[in-house]
Amino acid sequence: MTVVRYIPTDPFAPRLTDAPGERYVLAIDIGGTGMRVAVVDRGGWSLARARIPTQPQWGLIDATARLEALMREVMFEVGEVEIGAIGISTAGPVDPTTGIYRHPPNLPGWHGLSMIPALAASFGLPVVLGHDATLAALAETRFGTHRGARDLVYLTLSTGIGAGIVAGGRPVTGSTGGAGEAGHLIVQPGGPSCGAGCRGCLEGVASGSAIARAASEAPAGGLETSLTADADAAAVFAAAEVGDAVAREIVGAAIEGIATGLAGLLALLDPEAIVVGGGLVAGLDSWWDALLDRTREIALPRYGDGVPVERTTLGDDASLLGASLIAFEAVGG
Numbered sequence: 001m002t003v004v005r006y007i008p009t010d011p012f013a014p015r016l017t018d019a020p021g022e023r024y025v026l027a028i029d030i031g032g033t034g035m036r037v038a039v040v041d042r043g044g045w046s047l048a049r050a051r052i053p054t055q056p057q058w059g060l061i062d063a064t065a066r067l068e069a070l071m072r073e074v075m076f077e078v079g080e081v082e083i084g085a086i087g088i089s090t091a092g093p094v095d096p097t098t099g100i101y102r103h104p105p106n107l108p109g110w111h112g113l114s115m116i117p118a119l120a121a122s123f124g125l126p127v128v129l130g131h132d133a134t135l136a137a138l139a140e141t142r143f144g145t146h147r148g149a150r151d152l153v154y155l156t157l158s159t160g161i162g163a164g165i166v167a168g169g170r171p172v173t174g175s176t177g178g179a180g181e182a183g184h185l186i187v188q189p190g191g192p193s194c195g196a197g198c199r200g201c202l203e204g205v206a207s208g209s210a211i212a213r214a215a216s217e218a219p220a221g222g223l224e225t226s227l228t229a230d231a232d233a234a235a236v237f238a239a240a241e242v243g244d245a246v247a248r249e250i251v252g253a254a255i256e257g258i259a260t261g262l263a264g265l266l267a268l269l270d271p272e273a274i275v276v277g278g279g280l281v282a283g284l285d286s287w288w289d290a291l292l293d294r295t296r297e298i299a300l301p302r303y304g305d306g307v308p309v310e311r312t313t314l315g316d317d318a319s320l321l322g323a324s325l326i327a328f329e330a331v332g333g
C-alpha cells in the first residue's frame, strides 16, 4: 500500500490537517474496471490507498462485499484515525441521493441496485455518493489549477465521454442525476453512432471506442496503413504520430468532434475553464495545440484570443478527491 501526498496549490496555505483531532474520510471510486479506496484528509492528502478489479459481472452484492473488505484493510493500515464519513464516486447513470443505478453501461447487472444501505449499516457512518465526472469537476474547483472557480466543466475523454458541471459554485446534477452527458451532444449529424444509438454524437465520433472502431474499419478503404483491425485508441495515436495517413485521418476526425463539443460547452455554460481528463488525454498530447486552435475557430468570436481549455493536473484522482469533498460536506465541511 502506498502513501500518496498531493502538493498543495499554495504551499504556504495554512494546513487544516495540522490541527489536532483532524478527521478523515473514506473516499471510494468505482469504475467499470477498478474500485479504489483511500483515506483522505481535508487537504486532499491520502494516508493510504488501495485498488481491486471491479468485476461488475459478478454483481453489485459481490462487489460491495469485496469493497467492504478492502475498506477495512485500508482502515487497518492507517490505524487509529477518526473516519467521519464515506464518499463514493461512481460511473453512472446513478441517482446520487439513493445510489440506485439506472442501466449503467459499464456496470452491467447493477441496474436498480444501490450499495449505500449495506455500507452504511456495516460501517455506521454517513454514506454519500456522486457521479464520477461531477465529482471530478468539484475536485478541480478545490484542488486543481482553477481552485476557487465557481463555473467549471470537467470533460472526460476515455472509452466513453462524459462531463461534470459546476455552475455558480454548485454541482449540476439535473432533475434525475443525469446531467453532464456531454458525450451525446451531436457534433457530426448523421455520423457514427455511440453504444446508446445516437448518430454523430461526441462519443460516437471521438471516444476511445469510436477511434478503435474507426481503425477496425479503416483497412477496407484501400489506403496503406500500419493499423491492424484490433488497434486500440493508443495504437491509433501512436501510428498517427509516425505519419500513418489513415491514423492521422482518424485522429483528425476525433479532434474535429472534440473541438465542436468544446465550443458548444463554452457557449452554453461560459465556464472559467473546461478541464479535460481521461485516458485519451495522453494520446492527444501531440495534437493538443491543434485541438485548441480548432476549438477557437469554431467557438464564439469572443474566444478569438484563445479558449479556456486545459488538461487536468490531478491525474486519475480527480473523482476520488471529489468523493472526499462530498464526504466532508456530509459531516459539516
Ligand SMILES: [Zn+2]
Pocket (backbone or CB within 6 Å): 183, 184, 185, 193, 194, 195, 196, 197, 198, 199, 201, 202, 203, 204
Ligand atoms: Zn450518443
